[in-house]
Amino acid sequence: MRKRVAILISGGGSNMLALLNDMATEDHPAEPVLVLSNNPDSGGLARAAARGVATAVVDHRNFPKNRANFEAALHTELSRAKPDIICLAGFMRILSPEFVRNWAGKILNIHPSILPLFPGLHTHERALAAGMAVHGCTVHLVDETLDGGPILGQSTMDIDPDDTPETLAARLLKREHMLYPQVLREFAAGLSGTAFPTK
Known part of the structure; x- marks a missing residue:
């Protein structure tokens, strides 16, 4: 039986599209059951709907200064979809430890740096400022720490x-679109901890 995948987005959803395109293959061990956004204007919602994937919106602006209620609404939508795996794909909200505990071991995230280097925002600027010779992206399990969890x-x-x-971000995005589907495919098949080629 294929694993059920929910994808959380905030914007255009380019990583979401990479995941959906890969899951459209017949041999994939997972299938998309929901694309959920905190932004009703997210371009990724229309892209997902055009591929026949169910969509939902939980607008964080309807919960001013009340993250608990926002996350309760997120949890309700996800519970209806019954996902085995949740993929964060440009979801621009920090999830609380309590939310993460409710879905422990099921949430994947892609981050634009070679973790544990440069957690958080502005990773490309920080890599250049640090004089790095290499840059990269990481898919990891989400735990209660910022951009932590097993790689x-x-x-x-x-x-x-x-x-x-800007050029780093554009070049790295192409690698994100290859890495995230590979990791999801192996994670859904019961494999984990895979280090993919760097070139």
Whole structure:
């Protein structure tokens, strides 16, 4: 039986599309059952609906200064979909430890750095400022720490002398679109801890 996957997004959903495209193959061990956004204007919602995937919105702006109620609404929508795996794909809200505990061992995230380097935001600028020779992305299980949790896969690339944060981001996004589907496929098949090639 294929694993049920919910994908959480906030924007256009390019990583979501990479996951959906891979799950559309017949041999995939998982299937998408929900794309959920905290942003009703998220372009990824229409893209998911066009592929026949159920969508839902829990607008965080309807819960001013009340993360507990926002996450309770998220939990309700996810519980209806009964996912085995939750993929964060550009979901721009920090999840509380309590929420993570409710879905422990089921939440994957992709982060644009070689964790544990540069957790949080502005990873491309920080990599350049630190004089890094390489940069990359990481898929990890989400735990109660910021961008923590066991690493399931990483992909790295050389930083060019003339790279800017924008060029790094654009080049790295292509690697994210390859890495995340690979990790999801193996995670859904019961494999984990896979380190993918860097080149």
